[in-house]
Amino acid sequence: PEAYDEKGCVSQKKRFAVNMQPSSNQTCDERMSQVTWEESRLRNATWEYGSKNKRQRSHDYKFVFEDPHRQLDFIKTSVINGDKMLQKERKTLPIYHYREQVLRAVQENQVVVIVGETGSGKTTQIPQYLHEAGYTKHGKVGCTQPRRVAAISVAARVSREMGVKLGHEVGYSIRFEDCTSEKTVLKYMTDGMVLREMLSDPKLESYSVLMVDEAHERTLSTDILLGIFKDLVRLRSDLKLLISSATLDAEKFSTYFNFAPILRVPGRRYPVEIHYTKAPESNYIDAAIVTTLEIHATQASGDILVFLTGQEEIETVEEILKERIRKLGTKIGELIVCPVYANLPTELQAKIFVPTPDGARKVVLATNIAETLLTIDGIKYVVDSGYSKMKWYNPKTGMESLLVYPISKASAMQRAGRSGRTGPGKCFRLYTINSYQEDMEDNTVPEIQRTNLANVILILKNLGIDDLLNFDFLDSPPQELLRKALELLYALGALNQVGELTKVGRQMAEFPLDPMLSKMIVASDKFKCSNEIITIAALLSVGNSVFYRPKNKKFLADNARMNFYQGDSGDHIALLNVYNSWKENDYSKQWCYDNFIQFRSMKHARDIRDQLTCLVERVGIELTSSLCNLEAMKKAIISGFLLHTARLQKNGSYWTVKHPQKVHVHPSSGLAQVPKRWVIYHELVLTTKEYMRQVTELKPEWLFEIAPHYYMLKDVEDLRKKMPRVAGRPWLKT
Numbered sequence: 001p002e003a004y005d006e007k008g009c010v011s012q013k014k015r016f017a018v019n020m021q022p023s024s025n026q027t028c029d030e031r032m033s034q035v036t037w038e039e040s041r042l043r044n045a046t047w048e049y050g051s052k053n054k055r056q057r058s059h060d061y062k063f064v065f066e067d068p069h070r071q072l073d074f075i076k077t078s079v080i081n082g083d084k085m086l087q088k089e090r091k092t093l094p095i096y097h098y099r100e101q102v103l104r105a106v107q108e109n110q111v112v113v114i115v116g117e118t119g120s121g122k123t124t125q126i127p128q129y130l131h132e133a134g135y136t137k138h139g140k141v142g143c144t145q146p147r148r149v150a151a152i153s154v155a156a157r158v159s160r161e162m163g164v165k166l167g168h169e170v171g172y173s174i175r176f177e178d179c180t181s182e183k184t185v186l187k188y189m190t191d192g193m194v195l196r197e198m199l200s201d202p203k204l205e206s207y208s209v210l211m212v213d214e215a216h217e218r219t220l221s222t223d224i225l226l227g228i229f230k231d232l233v234r235l236r237s238d239l240k241l242l243i244s245s246a247t248l249d250a251e252k253f254s255t256y257f258n259f260a261p262i263l264r265v266p267g268r269r270y271p272v273e274i275h276y277t278k279a280p281e282s283n284y285i286d287a288a289i290v291t292t293l294e295i296h297a298t299q300a301s302g303d304i305l306v307f308l309t310g311q312e313e314i315e316t317v318e319e320i321l322k323e324r325i326r327k328l329g330t331k332i333g334e335l336i337v338c339p340v341y342a343n344l345p346t347e348l349q350a351k352i353f354v355p356t357p358d359g360a361r362k363v364v365l366a367t368n369i370a371e372t373l374l375t376i377d378g379i380k381y382v383v384d385s386g387y388s389k390m391k392w393y394n395p396k397t398g399m400e401s402l403l404v405y406p407i408s409k410a411s412a413m414q415r416a417g418r419s420g421r422t423g424p425g426k427c428f429r430l431y432t433i434n435s436y437q438e439d440m441e442d443n444t445v446p447e448i449q450r451t452n453l454a455n456v457i458l459i460l461k462n463l464g465i466d467d468l469l470n471f472d473f474l475d476s477p478p479q480e481l482l483r484k485a486l487e488l489l490y491a492l493g494a495l496n497q498v499g500e501l502t503k504v505g506r507q508m509a510e511f512p513l514d515p516m517l518s519k520m521i522v523a524s525d526k527f528k529c530s531n532e533i534i535t536i537a538a539l540l541s542v543g544n545s546v547f548y549r550p551k552n553k554k555f556l557a558d559n560a561r562m563n564f565y566q567g568d569s570g571d572h573i574a575l576l577n578v579y580n581s582w583k584e585n586d587y588s589k590q591w592c593y594d595n596f597i598q599f600r601s602m603k604h605a606r607d608i609r610d611q612l613t614c615l616v617e618r619v620g621i622e623l624t625s626s627l628c629n630l631e632a633m634k635k636a637i638i639s640g641f642l643l644h645t646a647r648l649q650k651n652g653s654y655w656t657v658k659h660p661q662k663v664h665v666h667p668s669s670g671l672a673q674v675p676k677r678w679v680i681y682h683e684l685v686l687t688t689k690e691y692m693r694q695v696t697e698l699k700p701e702w703l704f705e706i707a708p709h710y711y712m713l714k715d716v717e718d719l720r721k722k723m724p725r726v727a728g729r730p731w732l733k734t
């Protein structure tokens with residue numbers, strides 16, 4: 001074990017690098033924790049951080065050794081010592097002192113609510129405690145996570161703590177990726193995946209314990225799971241249920257589960273001084289910049305965490321801050337600006353964890369992912385804009401938009417708390433005490449009250465839960481959202497006139513996709529083009545990241561993109577052409593570079609496509625091709641997206657056909673310059689205008705042919721009329 005001593009680690013002369021390049025599916029979080037423990041293990045080794053390195057690779061962390069043979073020793077011993085090290089670390093977590101209490105509570109009660117601050121060890125430790133106490137002898141411990149990234153990184157962390165390979169005893173399961181095996185006893189998975197798992201194992205009989213983690217996030221799937229589990233614990237007296245939450249809303253969960261006991265794990269908290277603005281700020285971005293600079297100029301050392309709403313805003317603030325600091329020159333100390341948001345490339349995300357050098361100060365500009373998901377050490381000051389971005393679904397228009405929305409009191413408390421983790425902190429709220437007390441809601445509106453419910457209702461119906469109006473929700477969704485979802489499922493043919501599940505509905509539920517995409521696939525059977533349609537579905541599922549359009553090569557990129565359009569066949573078919581050309585070129589990376597296509601997205605789409613192929617076979621859809629038959633493909637697309645139709649107006653804009661509203665073709669579409677009388681779109685996005693993304697032309701008579709139950713002849717025939725008539729809504733019993 002002592003294969004290398006402190007002296008042996010570094011030499012300025014002969015250097016040999018051990019490349020700690022992790023596998024590509026490791027996340028930033030995981031890489032960083034790996035690096036930090038290894039760093040402290042090798043205090044005297046030189047630790048180089050990737051971005052300073054010439055190669056500029058995201059995951060090049062290097063440990064430098066004098067002797068090449070030490071490389072192997074290092075790798076061998078670091079595994080053994082790493083385990084010891086991690087075992088020590090486990091014992092320093094706040095929850096460690098509550099280990100026996102947790103186990104006793106679980107033993108004595110079927111349902112237990114656990115509250116503890118972020119970082120106290122709930123997610124990583126409790127499942128291990130249960131494993132150590134023998135709960136995995138007859139079933140798995142399943143732990144749900146609202147986010148995919150969290151499921152992966154936590155599973156990776158726990159597998160390292162247990163000294164096992166990720167995917168063996170400890171695994172994770174997220175949409176389109178199952179990293180578990182026969183051996184798996186601790187399984188971290190997204191809340192949505194548990195719902196899916198219930199389709200094949202309705203009582204979740206392979207689990208002995210279920211832990212609903214981060215319940216305070218109140219995602220749609222978590223809320224639905226809570227409702228289902230409430231029933232399940234009655235059916236399965238052997239099942240243990242844990243609800244864990246990082247905030248103080250535990251009473252609500254406890255009451256919901258018939259006054260289940262609450263176990264509180266005190267965190268290491270220091271007092272936080274809270275400052276409000278005297279008058280309302282007209283522009284919180286400006287206020288955030290000024291406040292940050294003020295803190296930097298006047299306050300004692302310690303890093304700053306600024307909560308903003310999104311990437312664009314963060315980039316703006318970053319630019320302005322850097323500019324002002326440059327202008328101030330040597331009058332002021334060094335300020336290191338680190339942005340962090342969900343889509344940030346991992347090498348840049350890693351920057352926020354690098355310890356701040358002496359004499360400098362770090363300012364982290366973050367979205368609300370830093371509220372509970374990320375924990376950054378050394379933060380002493382928090383600047384809270386009072387806003388975050390939230391998804392809202394408008395049942396009237398069927399449109400989902402990301403809105404900047406005031407945060408809740410609970411969020412504000414959570415944000416402030418981030419400054420008091422390692423010592424007393426200060427929080428600067430960019431709003432008045434009055435608006436905190438009077439205007440802010442106590443809790444964030446749960447997702448179930450502001451999102452499209454069609455997907456979960458389809459799953460619930462498949463689980464035999466029909467009586468949605470009397471379902472015991474923690475917070476009920478508005479009637480209108482429920483009705484809208486039922487209406488959509490009816491239009492797609494997943495439910496019949498009386499709200500019962502149809503064969504199509506059962507087939508659709510097999511696909512882990514939005515109901516409209518699933519319907520498109522199911523319908524492709526009839527039009528004999530399932531091969532093409534699953535390709536299109538896979539590409540639509542990876543989001544808008546197929547085409548690459550660098551700032552300085554827009555013209556070249558746009559030209560390359562147009563090569564995939566045959567005439568005006570539309571955006572869906574263009575995606576299909578991209579995939580097929582890539583395939584013809586042996587899925588080549590170079591080909592992607594040459595054609596301004598994102599290789600990573602294509603690889604992801606290929607994985608999704610492979611899985612969809614299996615599912616298609618499972619539901620009994622034949623794999624057929626009709627590459628030359630555009631009409632067949634378009635009809636399959638319409639079968640899924642029949643509600644997403646729009647009609648050209650004289651002035652060049654479009655009106656959506658149902659629930660009329662003015663929309664435009666997104667500039668990135670191949671049909672942006674070629675107006676078509678009738679189009680179908682994949683989604684609406686609201687930026688400067690309401691834009692339709694992924695647009696394809698259709699013939700109006702197809703609507704009547706494919707969905708006579710939804711489109712009346714009048715809707716599609718009366719072309720002279722400016723606005724189409726809205727067909728009567730089917731009334732659905734629930």
Ligand code: CDP
Pocket residue numbers: 029030033093116117118119120121122123124125153154157
């Ligand atoms: O769930 P909770 O927020 O209570 O804590 P946790 O996620 O179990 O984290 C406990 C500790 O494990 C943290 O303080 C981190 O140091 C470490 N951890 C990690 O290194 N990597 C992860 N992906 C998750 C946790």
Ligand code: MG
Pocket residue numbers: 119122123124213214
């Ligand atoms: Mg946690």
